[in-house]
Amino acid sequence: MxxxxxxxxxxxxxxxxxxxxxxxxxxxxxxxxxxxxxxxxxxxxxxxxRQLIELTVADGARFSLAPGSGLGLGRDESYPAAAAFAAHTNVSRYHAMLRYDGEKLFVTDTDSSNGTFIDGIKLEPNREHRIEPGAALRLAADVPITIDWRS
Structure with a gap:
């Protein structure tokens, strides 16, 4: 075998x-x-x-998610992506969490002040939501995150 x-x-x-x-x-x-x-x-x-997911924040900062990994989205310095959100004061310090299991991508709004949105629909906080390929992810009113699904 x-x-x-x-x-x-x-x-x-x-x-x-x-x-x-x-x-x-x-x-x-x-x-x-x-x-x-x-x-x-x-x-x-x-x-x-899927092997890898690439994320691009509004200002062009790029991040990769490998299967079994997660990424905190927000301005808190403990988050690896914090610098990408520093200029976006409408993004909370601990805004949302992404989780990628190798097949599906999930986001959880961590009780942010201005919300997390999939395809323009505000997500219920503290509950994991699946992001389908082609869906638009946005933090607050004006911080889009582009998702590049690679296989």
């Missing part, structure tokens, strides 16, 4: 098509038509695992 390759080992080879089965097994569906654990058909039932 072949050992599945993780994103670090697979590199940028376009012939590699990593998927995660519903049972949690991850492997290249070009090598495996069925999950060796559950027997699920990897071509019909399992979406490909």
């Amino acid at each position: 072949s050992t599945p390759l993780g994103p670090e080992e697979s590199g940028a080879d376009p012939a590699v098509d990593m998927v995660t089965c519903q049972c949690g097994w991850t492997g290249d569906r070009n090598e495996f038509e069925q999950c060796p654990l559950s027997g699920d058909d990897l071509w019909d039932s399992v979406p490909p695992v």
Whole structure:
């Protein structure tokens, strides 16, 4: 039995098509038509695992999210992205949190003063919301975050 390759080992080879089965097994569906654990058909039932998501804040600052990672959005200096929001005083110190599980991207408004929006709809605070590919994410009234879904 072949050992599945993780994103670090697979590199940028376009012939590699990593998927995660519903049972949690991850492997290249070009090598495996069925999950060796559950027997699920990897071509019909399992979406490909995304390798990276790129985020661009209104001022052009860019950040990457790898599968299993998160990013705090806000002006607090403990956040790696704080400098990108420093000039945006309508963005709270602890505005929102992003979480990427390798297939889906989520945002939680952390009780910000001016809200977090998906496609213009204000999100309920302190509740995780899924961001679909193509959706527009915005902090407060005028701080868009562009999401580049890479596979």
